[in-house]
Amino acid sequence: MQQRKATGQEPRSSNSCAEKDGPRVITVASGKGGVGKSCLVANLGTLLARRGHRVLLVDCDFGLANLDIMLNVQPSASLEQVLEGSASIHEAVVGVEPNLWLIPSFSGVIEAARGEMASAREKILALFEEFPWEMDFILMDVGAGIQPNVLSLHHPSFETTVVITPEPTSLTDAYGLIKLLKRQSGIGKAGVVVNRVTDGREGVKVFQKLNDVAKRFMDVQLEYLGHWQKDEKITESVLKRKILLDLDEGASSVPSLELLAKRFQTSVRKFESNREKHPVASPLRVGRFMDEPAQLAPGNTARFWRTLLGEVKA
């Protein structure tokens, strides 16, 4: 796909769904880690953006954030800093490409990982409420597990999405997560994406296992959103810090990703906001690293990560 120049001032798309209502806020969660949440958020977000939707990705995997690494962008402030008031939203939002923005988090922030962000949800809700730009989708990568700091990020007005794989541990952990989401946050409905399967038939089969127990033991309504095919190209794309579509548009898992994007495009529930929003204006930085050498001050977090990844000398 041909890349347009990211100016941050693209005209509004005609198929935008934010014109009348607020954005759809979609949380992407899992019981077990490593099931592909961040890959999905990065790739799905990009696909939706390239289909003309305005998409904001929010990395809420406090302590283990990695969307900035996957999307190859340079963060200058983090969500944690915005939530604690030491940075503005303008400083934290990074333009990834036309129609796509990221609010990154910092990895290795122990306070955040320990759960001192337990009140984060209220602050995030307020942030979305005050968010000055129109978005169609806000995709939140909320991290794995059932720790209070993860659970507290969910809200009934968000569309909960749980990612599972065929591994039995992924299913049992998803069950635990969904049960706690119902009990603690009153979330009685969740979408499910089955990742790393051979085809749609396996996806449906894996979903049915989870859905059977959800129906029998929990008063939760699960909706099958689709599958993402198992594909080594996805691992290669992470290694190369590229979106799958940019690595190989013809990769075997692209059609399943496109179907998922189609499914996500169908409106389900909106985040209710009465505030008047403005079309995205220019101050959003374009932060994607190109092939240029890093020109960052020593001690800069972005430089630290690039050093760790062997992209610049220590």
Ligand SMILES: Nc1ncnc2c1ncn2[C@@H]1O[C@H](COP(=O)(O)OP(=O)(O)O)[C@@H](O)[C@H]1O
């Ligand atoms: N559909 C897939 N097929 C093959 N490998 C995948 C797939 N989805 C994800 N992966 C691999 O799994 C790894 C972990 O994914 P990630 O998105 O970081 O998981 P999580 O955010 O849930 O912890 C990725 O680095 C990638 O190599």
Ligand SMILES: [Mg+2]
């Ligand atoms: Mg992740």
